[in-house]
Amino acid sequence: MNTAYRKFYRSFFARTHGFIPAKPLNHHTYPGDFFQIRGGEMFFIGNIFTSGIVDPEKAIFEHGIRQNPEGWHFGDGVSKPYCGRGTGHSALEGEFEFSKQILAFESQGSFLFRAHEPESVKIANWSALQNELILKLTQTHHSFRDLYLVTETASTSDWTLAVSGGVNGELEIATDAQNYGLTDIFGDAATKTIQSKDIEYYFRESKRRPCFFRAKKLIVQQEKIEVIVEELISQRSLQNEWAADFYDFKFHHNLPVYAAPFSHAAQASVLDLLPGNQLNPNTALAYFKWTDANAEDIEKLFPNYGV
Structure with missing residues (x-):
């Protein structure tokens, strides 16, 4: 189409x-x-x-x-x-x-x-089912990180x-x-x-x-994304110092560390940066939530076609 x-x-x-x-x-x-x-x-x-x-x-x-x-x-x-x-x-x-x-x-x-x-x-009782669905669709039945669910x-x-x-x-x-x-x-x-x-x-x-x-659209909680990204920036800030000691070569490494903002499409992959087993059935509700599908999702149906 x-x-x-x-x-x-x-x-x-x-x-x-x-x-x-x-x-x-x-x-x-x-x-x-x-x-x-x-x-x-x-x-x-x-x-x-x-x-x-x-x-x-x-x-x-x-x-x-x-x-x-x-x-x-x-x-x-x-x-x-x-x-x-x-x-x-x-x-x-x-x-x-x-x-x-x-x-x-x-x-x-x-x-x-x-x-x-x-x-x-x-x-009609979506609110009573939504948490159970997060657990089952991201942990116990499936391991989705990006998903839409028809409610009506x-x-x-x-x-x-x-x-x-x-x-x-x-x-x-x-x-x-x-x-x-x-x-x-x-x-x-x-x-x-x-x-x-x-x-x-x-x-x-x-x-x-x-x-x-x-x-409804499954998304990663914004607060969790910010925490993970901050940890990533912190680790990256020590990278230059480590490289100077580790490699026998004089790199120019006094540039500031810059982290590009994460797009919505990339947020799910941020979870791949978590330590093993940190995301599990006991913590899943802290990392995921449901939101309404919106106009941005319509645009995903027509990629690279311009305005």
């Missing part, structure tokens, strides 16, 4: 208050699924309930949570240069009327999305998405359904494609499939 989808994923996260489309878009996600992001792709590994990591009877689910439908109809860089009605002729039915629209897409990644009746299912999934009665693959993309659609007049026909089941130009993706899902989710 290339950069053309980046605007859609960014906007979807913002407009739906934290839901993320699965990647690929037709992948089904369920509460309890866990995955990593590798090379811009979601690598789904398993589910905490089907894998026996957590007893399903411990979980409390809330079903049929209605989402604000206004947040599930949006677009970027799309205009409607034509919207009108016309007439046609059928050998079987004779003359008939139809509604037609032309959608113009300004640039690559311009898109239009429409969904109806969004509802979600979520783990959303589905709609139907959804339609069109994404432009280039500048000045165009989509011409029409329907002969009654009572449309000049209203918007994008996303309707009866709508047919007349022609398209430079459209990367155009699809209508007519089933209630769980393709959108909210997730």
Whole structure:
């Protein structure tokens, strides 16, 4: 999935208050699924309930949570240069009327999305499970240092998405359904494609499939990172003095010690610097915590593609 989808994923996260489309878009996600992001792709590994990591009877689910439908109809860089009605002729039915629209897409990644009746299912007692999950996912069942866990999934009665693959993309659609007049026909089941130009993706899902989710992200406690890094800097500060005594060579070594800041992506590897067995089931909760997946995680799905 290339950069053309980046605007859609960014906007979807913002407009739906934290839901993320699965990647690929037709992948089904369920509460309890866990995955990593590798090379811009979601690598789904398993589910905490089907894998026996957590007893399903411990979980409390809330079903049929209605989402604000206004947040599930949006677009970027799309205009409607034509919207009108016309007439046609059928050998079987004779003359008939139809509604037609032309959608113009300004640039690559311009898109239009429409969904109806969004509802979600979520783990309602997440707070009661989160510590157990840290222990089992980092120590006893797995040894993850970087992980996402789906806590809520959303589905709609139907959804339609069109994404432009280039500048000045165009989509011409029409329907002969009654009572449309000049209203918007994008996303309707009866709508047919007349022609398209430079459209990367155009699809209508007519089933209630769980393709959108909210997730928690496993991260290292910032306080622990700072302690480890400070110890690393302290050790490094003695390196020059040690080198002067150890090597039979006159190095110029009076430069100040500098430690580059650790990015979020590198924080998990900081734990590799710990002495053996310092990170164990008794200490894991002091090193890890869960936080909400955010806009920075959306960017990980589109690496090296620029803005």
